[in-house]
Amino acid sequence: MxxxxxxxSRYSVRAYKPNPVEPGKLERVxxxxxxxxxACNLQPFxxxxxxxxxxxxxxGRIYHRPWFVQAPLIIAIVALPEEAWSxxxxxxxxxxxxxxxxxxxxxxxxDLGLGTCWIAAFDPQAAREVLQLPESAVxxxxxxxxxxADQPGPKKRKTLEEIVKKEHW
Numbered sequence: 001m002x003x004x005x006x007x008x009s010r011y012s013v014r015a016y017k018p019n020p021v022e023p024g025k026l027e028r029v030x031x032x033x034x035x036x037x038x039a040c041n042l043q044p045f046x047x048x049x050x051x052x053x054x055x056x057x058x059x060g061r062i063y064h065r066p067w068f069v070q071a072p073l074i075i076a077i078v079a080l081p082e083e084a085w086s087x088x089x090x091x092x093x094x095x096x097x098x099x100x101x102x103x104x105x106x107x108x109x110x111d112l113g114l115g116t117c118w119i120a121a122f123d124p125q126a127a128r129e130v131l132q133l134p135e136s137a138v139x140x141x142x143x144x145x146x147x148x149a150d151q152p153g154p155k156k157r158k159t160l161e162e163i164v165k166k167e168h169w
Contacts, residue, residue: 006111011152013115016071019147025112026073029145032108033077038097044084045098045140047105048076048131052144061126063119063142071115071146076131077102079138098140106143115148 001009026049033047052059056069068074077098084094106116119142127139 001111003107006107009152010107010110010116011155012117013144013146013148013150014065014067014117015148015150016067016115016144016146017149018070018072020072021114021145021147025114026145028112029075029105029108029114033101033105036097036101036104038100039085039093042083042085043097043101044080044082044094045101046078046080046137047101048078050074050076058130061123062130063122067117068119068142068144070149071144073145074142075105075145076127076142077105077140078131078133079140080136081138082136094138095140102141102143109143109145113147114145116143116145118143 030047030049033045034043038044050059050073052069052072052074059069059074060066062068079094079098081092081094084092084097086092102118106118109116120140122139122142124139127133127142131137131139133139
């Protein structure tokens with residue numbers, strides 16, 4: 001697909017087929033995150049790929065919607081603030097870098113016919129426990145990864161004029 005078509009066709013998938021994700025497709029999705037730009041190219045994030053089969057109850061602690069564990073895989077992105085670049089005022093870019101990488105991953109998945117749903121409304125403590133994270137790692141987002149079993153609905157968007165300012169606020 002052309003990039004614009006990928007961006008326009010991406011949607012939050014909330015129903016998944018049980019079909020496995022081919023290893024080559026998973027590799028391409030992970031490579032997309034790998035190639036994402038990060039401040040000073042520090043890549044202060046880690047991706048954790050989890051199979052859902054047999055782990056539904058455990059993974060359900062992280063996010064309790066039934067469709068979260070329908071897909072064969074769940075991917076977490078975890079920020080590592082201690083490894084990230086910080087601006088002079090102290091603003092740490094680990095979360096920005098993780099978000100950019102995760103967006104690349106999600107767009108690559110869409111391009112390959114896979115479905116995702118960016119999940120930020122998870123239980124952080126459960127995520128830390130299930131992922132066995134060190135204290136320095138911070139879970140940022142999760143997504144199921146699999147083949148969609150639903151269809152996108154209409155997208156609601158503000159007009160371009162509502163979100164773009166010229167020269168100043």
